[in-house]
Amino acid sequence: MLAASSATAQQATEPAASTEPSYICTSVTATTVKTFLAEIQEAAASGVDIIELRLDFLTDFDPEQHLETILKACPLPYIVTYRPVWEGGKYEGPEPERLAVLKMAALLGAPYVDVEFKASPYFFADPHEVPLSTKVILSYHDFKQTPDAAVLNKLATAMRQAGADIVKLAAMANDIGDAARMLDLLRNKDGPMIALSMGERGQIVRLLAAKYGGHLTFAAMSPERASAPGQPDIGRLAGLFNYRKQTAATKVFGIIGNPVTQSKSPLIHNTAFQHIGFDGVYVPLLVDDLDRFLAAFADYDDFAGFSVTIPHKEAALRAAKDVDPVAAQIGAVNTLIRQADGSFKGYNTDWEAAIAAIERGLAGVPGGAAAAAAAAAAAKKGGGAAAASPLKGKTVVVIGAGGAGRALAFGAAARGARVLIANRSRDRADALAAALAAQYGAAAAAAVSYEDLAGGRVAGDVLANSTSVGMAPNTEESPVPAAVAGQFKVVFDAVYNPLWTRLLLDARAGGATPVDGLQMFVGQALEQFRLFTGAEPPAELMERTVEESMGVKK
Structure with missing residues (x-):
């Protein structure tokens, strides 16, 4: 049996709740005692509040020899797991020996010990063996699914009754709606609680734990060292x-899409929020079914607005x-703003941004979106008739x-261009061409076969790719052969990660202007x-932030 001396008791204590209502914890998972001790120091210097000591990862662990060391x-305050x-x-190994190590810790x-709920009857068999100064985390994990709300609530109550100082529930999120059930646990908790959703679809629970009162959330020291799926x-x-800095009053925004891992939207919006002092946070939302997502979060009034990307527009x-x-005219929405009655109003901010970029390419005007925004603001302030679009007649x-x-x-047609639509599914191209013709006249649009375009049999001034072909990680893919890309004056690609897609590289090599x-x-x-905050955006900062993240040199 291990022996302990009160003189060697660790002096670290739980962080003061008055200064940090929700904590960031990272796990030490090295496999040898030597590297474990080094990783503790690395974790302590990483900016976390609490360190989880995952003793089960150690392959050379001798409790008698190593635990106290x-x-x-x-x-820092630590959790022994x-x-x-x-x-x-x-x-x-044997359960009695494992539980003995936790009691000895x-x-x-030890400020905290993590005990599995299933083992709690044995751990608490003699309650006098655990000092009151140690907070006992009773934990439950489901690595396959998220139980329904009734089961989760029953578990939380039973864990509290079994003696948990802190209840910890972690479950795999197979749909983002599962994350709503975990956040509901935090919203309705009756004591300290850690609620975690595993997997990318549940990442928002980890990102928003502070807002909803979670005792802590787990984070990795680096992206490649995540100890659980979806861990930031x-x-x-x-x-x-x-x-x-998240509080109950913090508004939540996010990017709805599938995939969303590659999106720079959290980077650009959170940077801008913090720059102007806006109390909001913008998170990635991996959504499989939009209606199911909106229904799951219907009573989350603090989910104030969303960007919407492929395939949900x-x-x-x-x-x-x-x-x-x-x-409504375009037939697609890329922005949803929650209204006072809880419903959403839809907007499309894609069209004007894309068309303005193409117009600058045609006109040979340098500068990005920030410069264009400044020029547009100056022109609006100065008044006068707007210049004809370089797209007119193209x-x-x-x-x-x-x-x-x-x-x-629709944006190109509104500027006076004739529009040809190529889509792998011809019926969708026909439907879009018909909608354009109904709005702008029969000569304004037509559908063409994807095969004719790929074969170089479709002529035009501008080629605009709106699909995800060429997006990371499939960076060598292009929607058309290289020879076709060079046949146009301007080639625009809506994909921005990578910046230089295969389509744009082929266009430049063929003599076209890439946008x-x-x-x-x-x-x-x-x-x-503007729609999210009601404030003017820090345009240059937002543009520079994304460019720097992608290694763009101006």
């Missing part, structure tokens, strides 16, 4: 998502109770008939920022 080495394989951990002064890294959680139009006339070939394709097509999707992305984000 490990605890003494930790300069010795997770068995039956609860997703690494420990495969408590006697040595410390720098992004504390910095980009402003975790420690047309579904967003249907979901909006009220729709801006331009968005032929624009649009690849794709989805939400972004519709925005490009990158970053200009559209920044331009539409500027207008979204």
Whole structure:
């Protein structure tokens, strides 16, 4: 049996709740005692509040020899976890010995010990063995699914009754609606609680735990060292998502899409929010079904607005109770703003941003979206008639008939261009051409076969790709052969990650003027920022932030 001396008890204590209502914790998972001790120091210097000591990862751990040394080495409050394989951990030994190590850690002064709910009857068999100074976290993990709300609430109550100082529930999110149930736990908690959703679809629970009163959330020291699916890294959680400054009053915004991992929207909007002192946070929302997502979060009035990207822009139009006339005409919505009655109004900020970028390409005007926004503001202030669009009388070939394709097509037609639509599904191209013809006349639009375009048999002045072909990680893909890209005067690609897509590289090599999707992305984000906050966007900062993140040199 291990022996403990009160003189060696660790002096670290729980962080003061009055200064930090929700904490950031990272896990030490090195496999040897030597590297474990080094990783403790690395974790302590990473900016976290609490360190989880995952003793079950150690392959050379001798409790008699190493436990006290490990605890003494930790300069921050810490959680001692010795997770068995039956609860997703690494420990495969006898249960009595495992629980004895956790009790000894408590006697040595551990601020927290994590005990699996299933093991709680044995751990608490003699309650006098655990000092009151140690907070016992009773934990439950479901690595396959998220139980329904009734089961989660029953578990939380049973864990509290079993003796938990802090209840911890972690479950796999197979749909973002599962995350709503975990946030509901935090909203309705009756004591300290840690609620976590595993997987990318549940990441918002980790990012928003502070707002909803979670005792702590877990973050990795770096993206590649995440100890659980969907776990953010410390720098992004504390910095980009402003975790420690979130309050119940913080408004939530986000990017709805699938995929969303590659999106720069959280970067551009959170940077701008913090710059102007706006109390909001913008999160990635991996959504499979838009209606299901909106229903799951229907009573979350603090979810104030969303950007909408592939493949949900047309579904967003249907979901909006009220729709801006331009968005209704286009037939696609890329922005949803919650109204006072809880419903959403839909807008489309894509079309003007994309068309302005193409017009600058045709006119040979340098500068990005920020410069264009400044020029537009100056022109509006100065008054006078607007100059004719360089698109007037031109032929624009649009690849794709989805939400972004519709925005490009209607925008080009509104500027006086003739629009040809190529889509792999011909019936969608026909439907879009018919909608344009009904609005702007029979000569304004026509559908062409994708095969004819790829074969170089479709002529035009501008080629505009609205699809996700060429988006990271599939960076060598292009919607058309290289020879076709060079046949146009200007080639626009809505994809902005990577900045130089295969399509744009081929266009430049063929002598066309390439126009990158970053200009559209920044331009539409500027207008979204106005809708989200009611304030003027810091355009140059937003553009520079995204450019720097992508290594763009001006």
